[in-house]
Amino acid sequence: xxxxxxxxxxxxxxxxxxxxxxxxxxxxxxxxxxxxxxxxxxxxxxxxxxxxxxxxxxxxxxxxxxxxxxxxxxxxxxxxxxxxxxxxxxxxxxxxxxxxxxxxxxxxxxxxxxxxxxxxxx
Amino acid sequence: xxxxxxxxxxxxxxxxxxxxxxxxxxxxxxxxxxxxxxxxxxxxxxxxxxxxxxxxxxxxxxxxxxxxxxxxxxxxxxxxxxxxxxxxxxxxxxxxxxxxxxxxxxxxxxx
Numbered sequence: 001x002x003x004x005x006x007x008x009x010x011x012x013x014x015x016x017x018x019x020x021x022x023x024x025x026x027x028x029x030x031x032x033x034x035x036x037x038x039x040x041x042x043x044x045x046x047x048x049x050x051x052x053x054x055x056x057x058x059x060x061x062x063x064x065x066x067x068x069x070x071x072x073x074x075x076x077x078x079x080x081x082x083x084x085x086x087x088x089x090x091x092x093x094x095x096x097x098x099x100x101x102x103x104x105x106x107x108x109x110x111x112x113x114x115x116x117x118x119x120x121x122x
Numbered sequence: 123x124x125x126x127x128x129x130x131x132x133x134x135x136x137x138x139x140x141x142x143x144x145x146x147x148x149x150x151x152x153x154x155x156x157x158x159x160x161x162x163x164x165x166x167x168x169x170x171x172x173x174x175x176x177x178x179x180x181x182x183x184x185x186x187x188x189x190x191x192x193x194x195x196x197x198x199x200x201x202x203x204x205x206x207x208x209x210x211x212x213x214x215x216x217x218x219x220x221x222x223x224x225x226x227x228x229x230x231x232x233x
Contacts, residue, residue: 035222037171045163045171045214047222059221062123095170106159106218110182112170 002026002111004096009116016086016120022079022096022113030054030074033104036081038092039115048094049081053102064090086120093117124149124217128225135205136233143228145198145215152195152219159218162191162200165227166211174213175200207232 008020022034036048049070050059058070069082079096093115101107125148135141145160152158162175173182175191178198188203202209210232215225 037222044212044227045165045216045224047216047224050221061221100176106153106157108161108173108176108182108216108218109163109171110173112172114170 004098004111004113006094006096006113006116009094009118011119011121012086013122014087014120018083018086018118020081020083020094020096020116020118022081024077024079024098027098027111029077031102033099033101033107034070034072034079035097035099035104035109036070036079037095037097037109037112038090039095040089040092043092046092050099050104051079052104057103059104083118086118088120091118091120124151124220124223126215126217126223126225128213128215128228130228131226132229132231134231134233135202137207138204141202141205141209141230143200143213143215143230145193145200145225147196147198147217149219150195151198151217158194160191160193160198161216161218162189163214163216164209164211165214166208169211171214202230205230205232 005023051070067085071080095115096113097109098111099107127146129144163171165171179191212227
């Protein structure tokens with residue numbers, strides 16, 4: 001079964017750090033780019049970050065640039081999001097999503113995880 | 123950055139009736155390769171989003187043929203020919219020509 005399972009979401013204080021993980025199974029992980037997408041409570045979807053199949057190219061939304069770092073370990077079929085200097089506005093359900101292409105240029109998100117909740121609050 | 127604007131933001135539809143959602147982008151989504159990178163997703167209540175339509179008008183695997191996408195350049199439309207109860211949720215368009223941007227979402231409910 002094709003599956004993405006996120007983990008690592010917790011309650012963290014403003015200014016704190018957190019690393020999210022996404023475990024992939026059921027497909028050839030290192031053939032595809034991967035993304036993080038978030039959804040604040042009761043709000044719409046916001047694209048956060050993209051990493052190419054080999055980790056050689058990464059991109060970020062302006063709202064997280066300089067604070068978040070996306071990475072992947074193809075030997076472990078895993079995607080990560082290191083989140084630093086967290087703010088209240090980063091509170092959201094974070095989804096990982098599989099791209100239909102290898103470099104992430106232009107592709108759709110055909111597989112989504114169930115999400116992991118990050119709450120930034122004192 | 124490309125801005126995606128959906129209308130309406132909410133829609134109440136009688137089962138069996140058609141529904142239509144508009145999505146406009148602030149820049150053309152037509153690439154030099156001839157493809158237009160506009161996608162539609164549905165997020166059913168309590169679920170993760172699911173891909174419905176890719177590259178304007180191609181239905182993703184398993185998507186019923188009552189869903190259709192059309193448009194070009196900066197103006198796009200998702201149509202449901204006959205709405206069913208299972209179609210409730212929030213529909214999002216997304217551009218893929220420059221990184222990714224989602225529309226605000228259109229909430230579809232049944233009358």
